[in-house]
Amino acid sequence: MRAIVHTETGDSSALQLVDRPIPTPGPGEIRVRVVVSGVNPTDWKNRRGATANSGEGGETVPNQDGSGIVDAIGDGVEEFAIGDRVWLSLAAYQRPASGTAQEFTVVPVGRAFALPGNASFDDGASIGIPALTAHRALTSFEGAPTRLEPGALSGSTILVAGGAGAVGNSAIQLAHWAGATVITTVSGDAKAALARSAGADHVVTYTEPDAAAQIRAIAPDGIDLVVEVAAGRNMELDHAVLATRGTVAIYANDGDRPFALEVRPNMVLNARYQFVLLYTMGAEAIRNGASAVNAAIEAGALRFGEDAGVPFHHFELEQAAAAHEAVEAGAVGKVLIHVAAAE
Numbered sequence: 001m002r003a004i005v006h007t008e009t010g011d012s013s014a015l016q017l018v019d020r021p022i023p024t025p026g027p028g029e030i031r032v033r034v035v036v037s038g039v040n041p042t043d044w045k046n047r048r049g050a051t052a053n054s055g056e057g058g059e060t061v062p063n064q065d066g067s068g069i070v071d072a073i074g075d076g077v078e079e080f081a082i083g084d085r086v087w088l089s090l091a092a093y094q095r096p097a098s099g100t101a102q103e104f105t106v107v108p109v110g111r112a113f114a115l116p117g118n119a120s121f122d123d124g125a126s127i128g129i130p131a132l133t134a135h136r137a138l139t140s141f142e143g144a145p146t147r148l149e150p151g152a153l154s155g156s157t158i159l160v161a162g163g164a165g166a167v168g169n170s171a172i173q174l175a176h177w178a179g180a181t182v183i184t185t186v187s188g189d190a191k192a193a194l195a196r197s198a199g200a201d202h203v204v205t206y207t208e209p210d211a212a213a214q215i216r217a218i219a220p221d222g223i224d225l226v227v228e229v230a231a232g233r234n235m236e237l238d239h240a241v242l243a244t245r246g247t248v249a250i251y252a253n254d255g256d257r258p259f260a261l262e263v264r265p266n267m268v269l270n271a272r273y274q275f276v277l278l279y280t281m282g283a284e285a286i287r288n289g290a291s292a293v294n295a296a297i298e299a300g301a302l303r304f305g306e307d308a309g310v311p312f313h314h315f316e317l318e319q320a321a322a323a324h325e326a327v328e329a330g331a332v333g334k335v336l337i338h339v340a341a342a343e
């Protein structure tokens with residue numbers, strides 16, 4: 001089968017198109033014929049050596065997210081049948097040869113989820129990391145439900161930093177579905193339009209000096225939950241708008257500013273800071289997230305593509321290096337690699 005691998009960490013030129021044997025699923029595993037491989041920032045970070053993730057024979061197949069069709073079942077698997085449409089996430093986590101940038105991959109059943117009938121394979125490869133991360137962030141405040149559903153966030157005011165990002169987009173859509181008032185920040189007009197397409201109630205340009213005052217004007221009692229992509233850069237803004245007993249859920253430090261908190265002002269607020277990392281959030285949070293995300297998709301409340309504020313950018317498997325470069329350069333939307341025809 002055709003596969004993209006790298007044997008060294010480094011820039012995108014490390015990615016090579018090779019022939020690999022088709023893997024066989026073991027007990028508790030399924031084999032998926034990959035249709036679309038989704039690229040996330042973690043994939044180029046891993047390629048550059050963020051994790052020690054080398055595979056058999058030193059070959060690492062990149063990309064955690066994807067979609068496809070189950071084509072073989074290991075012993076003891078009852079959750080799936082051959083022919084099922086699925087979306088994948090964490091495919092390559094601690095399994096370097098199992099990334100989705102290849103025609104077939106084998107994953108444990110817990111990393112595959114039924115692809116709702118109203119979702120395309122492009123949608124399926126866009127779900128995993130962004131939506132599961134957003135779900136975890138949105139369920140991290142004191143007394144939060146473990147699984148979102150309509151009404152679960154009614155009465156809450158949520159600030160999503162970076163609403164045109166992939167995680168930000170999912171956070172807006174899921175929070176809106178769950179009944180929250182959603183405010184988001186962006187860097188300019190084009191991204192504001194994408195954030196509105198996702199369903200944000202209010203969009204604020206964070207580069208404006210009075211951004212905090214604008215958010216306070218919308219939410220005089222403060223923000224109950226911030227979903228944060230740039231913890232260091234937005235530390236002061238977040239504190240300025242946080243409600244008493246509010247939570248800041250931090251899933252990235254884009255912009256790379258140091259993050260350092262003052263004790264007293266946060267203590268006065270009874271503030272909570274929750275760090276979020278998909279790789280270590282645990283099987284239960286992933287199961288709950290996947291089931292909520294699928295319910296939102298089936299309800300038409302979580303969508304992907306230009307109309308939903310997350311435009312697709314398509315590449316072929318042999319263009320995997322260009323796809324990684326696009327994500328690394330900050331592509332706006334979802335970068336997808338077409339691996340094989342659906343039929």
Ligand SMILES: NC(=O)c1ccc[n+]([C@@H]2O[C@H](COP(=O)([O-])OP(=O)(O)OC[C@H]3O[C@@H](n4cnc5c(N)ncnc54)[C@H](OP(=O)(O)O)[C@@H]3O)[C@@H](O)[C@H]2O)c1
Nearest residue numbers: 041133161162164165166167187230233251252276277278
């Ligand atoms: N912890 C986890 O499990 C987890 C999961 C998924 C992703 N991540 C990480 O999260 C980051 C974003 O991932 P992604 O896939 O959503 O990337 P993305 O699609 O590139 O989105 C990032 C967004 O953040 C915005 N942004 C940057 N600085 C900002 C600031 N100071 N205030 C508000 N918005 C800001 C960017 O737009 P502007 O620069 O124009 O504002 C961009 O829209 C990456 O570092 C990724 O590795 C972590």
